[in-house]
Amino acid sequence: MTTLRVAMIGYGFMGAAHSQGWRTAPRVFDLPAEAEMAVIVGRNADAVAAAASKWGWADSATDWREVIARDDIDVVDIVTPGDSHADIAIAALEAGKHVLSEKPLANTVAEAEAMAEAAERAASRGVRAMVGFTYRRVPAVTFLRNLIAEGALGKINQVRASYRQDWLVDPNMPLAWRLQKEHAGSGALGDIGAHAIDLAQFVTGLKLEKVSGVIDTIVKERPLLSSGTGLSGHAGDGYGQVTVDDIAIFTGRFESGALASFEASRFATGRKNALQIEVSGDKGALAFDLEDLNSVHFYDRTAPSDRQGFRKILVTEAGHPYVSGWWPAGHMLGYEHGFSHQVKDLVEGIAAGTEPHPTFADGLQVQRVLDAVARSSDNDSAWTRVATGVPAAAV
Numbered sequence: 001m002t003t004l005r006v007a008m009i010g011y012g013f014m015g016a017a018h019s020q021g022w023r024t025a026p027r028v029f030d031l032p033a034e035a036e037m038a039v040i041v042g043r044n045a046d047a048v049a050a051a052a053s054k055w056g057w058a059d060s061a062t063d064w065r066e067v068i069a070r071d072d073i074d075v076v077d078i079v080t081p082g083d084s085h086a087d088i089a090i091a092a093l094e095a096g097k098h099v100l101s102e103k104p105l106a107n108t109v110a111e112a113e114a115m116a117e118a119a120e121r122a123a124s125r126g127v128r129a130m131v132g133f134t135y136r137r138v139p140a141v142t143f144l145r146n147l148i149a150e151g152a153l154g155k156i157n158q159v160r161a162s163y164r165q166d167w168l169v170d171p172n173m174p175l176a177w178r179l180q181k182e183h184a185g186s187g188a189l190g191d192i193g194a195h196a197i198d199l200a201q202f203v204t205g206l207k208l209e210k211v212s213g214v215i216d217t218i219v220k221e222r223p224l225l226s227s228g229t230g231l232s233g234h235a236g237d238g239y240g241q242v243t244v245d246d247i248a249i250f251t252g253r254f255e256s257g258a259l260a261s262f263e264a265s266r267f268a269t270g271r272k273n274a275l276q277i278e279v280s281g282d283k284g285a286l287a288f289d290l291e292d293l294n295s296v297h298f299y300d301r302t303a304p305s306d307r308q309g310f311r312k313i314l315v316t317e318a319g320h321p322y323v324s325g326w327w328p329a330g331h332m333l334g335y336e337h338g339f340s341h342q343v344k345d346l347v348e349g350i351a352a353g354t355e356p357h358p359t360f361a362d363g364l365q366v367q368r369v370l371d372a373v374a375r376s377s378d379n380d381s382a383w384t385r386v387a388t389g390v391p392a393a394a395v
């Protein structure tokens with residue numbers, strides 16, 4: 001059996017989550033290739049060595065360019081802040097490595113176009129690339145998508161998608177990298193709004209054509225971190241400017257004409273990680289809430305009128321997506337399982353020579369929606385078209 005030797009670049013929150021996926025997926029699913037956790041890369045030698053030991057990586061290093069050049073590395077998993085996604089992914093693809101990149105794909109459309117173009121070139125050499133919109137791989141989300149694809153809702157008229165958190169309501173939360181445009185590209189819009197956009201397009205199979213939105217920053221200055229850039233840093237000396245949005249609210253029109261409303265907020269007091277979607281069609285409706293992630297709620301308008309109502313479907317049967325690898329019905333999965341499903345689908349795609357979804361082209365399309373929302377907000381929330389077409393770099 002082929003062995004895929006993996007290098008992970010970065011070791012923050014997503015480093016922990018992806019490491020769990022690489023550790024667990026080969027022990028739960030019968031994968032067509034071995035996945036070897038060969039090396040984890042970070043700038044601080046002692047900290048990344050500690051992460052290697054804690055998370056099960058065979059080795060650690062501090063120079064991602066040197067690691068990507070190694071012949072004994074087959075896959076590069078990028079879990080760094082968005083400002084390094086393009087440099088690392090393009091170098092890895094050009095070195096013939098398969099790439100998994102965290103979301104959003106990049107910090108700008110230009111970077112995302114260059115990445116999609118590099119992935120296009122690499123695919124012709126059998127090199128695969130995937131972007132980490134992991135919520136697609138919650139069993140209930142894939143099941144919801146399959147029901148829509150089978151026509152359970154009929155014509156889709158409306159979508160509501162929101163991702164609400166409240167970790168920034170405290171003005172003393174320090175100026176982490178997610179609050180600095182040069183590192184994160186944007187704030188709630190790209191960090192969690194990207195998930196809501198990808199989720200809405202994934203489950204409906206529809207693409208957003210134009211958007212109208214507003215983004216805003218509630219707390220303009222925050223305490224500087226004394227060291228590091230993690231979310232749990234301690235306040236250092238002085239204050240720094242927040243250069244990204246805290247809240248993004250926008251409407252969208254799909255290519256089909258259906259309308260959508262979106263909300264991405266880090267100031268939704270009391271909401272810890274509330275990713276929610278509801279899809280309304282002429283035959284019924286489906287709803288999902290990450291805070292109740294093992295189920296979907298289905299309203300069937302074709303049922304007899306005296307027994308119509310939203311009913312909860314527990315998505316834990318062996319026949320439901322991904323569940324067969326885990327436990328008997330009703331034993332529930334969690335947030336971390338999506339990362340194992342992501343590894344499963346990536347390894348299976350590489351082994352089969354097929355393009356794992358979401359592709360970098362999918363990631364570019366989400367990046368173009370994010371960019372259109374920001375441009376709309378700068379233009380008094382005017383309707384703004386989402387760019388399409390072949391990346392400029394490819395022409």
Ligand code: SOE
Pocket residue numbers: 013165191192273
């Ligand atoms: C912070 O908002 C964050 O960690 C996001 O960056 C992740 O993508 C999301 O899944 C959870 O919240």
